[in-house]
Amino acid sequence: MKWKTHQVVTLATAFLVTKSAVNVCFAFLGSTFPDVIERNSGQEITFKNHRQLSHWFVIYTGFGLAVWIFSHYLEPHQSELSTLIEALYYFIYGCINHLFLDALNGSIPGINPKNHKKRWGKNIIKKDLFEFVFLLSFVLLSCIIYKLKRYNILYYLV
Numbered sequence: 001m002k003w004k005t006h007q008v009v010t011l012a013t014a015f016l017v018t019k020s021a022v023n024v025c026f027a028f029l030g031s032t033f034p035d036v037i038e039r040n041s042g043q044e045i046t047f048k049n050h051r052q053l054s055h056w057f058v059i060y061t062g063f064g065l066a067v068w069i070f071s072h073y074l075e076p077h078q079s080e081l082s083t084l085i086e087a088l089y090y091f092i093y094g095c096i097n098h099l100f101l102d103a104l105n106g107s108i109p110g111i112n113p114k115n116h117k118k119r120w121g122k123n124i125i126k127k128d129l130f131e132f133v134f135l136l137s138f139v140l141l142s143c144i145i146y147k148l149k150r151y152n153i154l155y156y157l158v
């Protein structure tokens, strides 16, 4: 999947949840982080150097758990740190959203990252046109949800 798709989908969903520019920026950074840390730029993309440990969900959920545990040791007056912690949650959200989208466009490591036979995902989005249609429909759905939230229509529907 293209980075633009990862970035736009993550931005659209992060904007629905938060109004904080810092959180949205951290989600944006996380949206491509798993690919950035693969360290395969300039090389031909192969199965061995793409979507391996960098795309293992346990790393990101473990980091999120560590941040959550750390946040419980904060004093109430440490508001700068709580802002950073919230931003880190959005960064992790961006990373996990990246993994989810990659699973729609191939496979990512499952429970055991070394077991290549039990990877997660299906190659549902095979062509650029379908990826564009997916992206467009996702952004339109986000806009509709945003409008429904803004005018409290969701409140009356639920």
Ligand SMILES: [Zn+2]
Pocket (backbone or CB within 6 Å): 034, 035, 051, 055, 098, 102
């Ligand atoms: Zn990826």
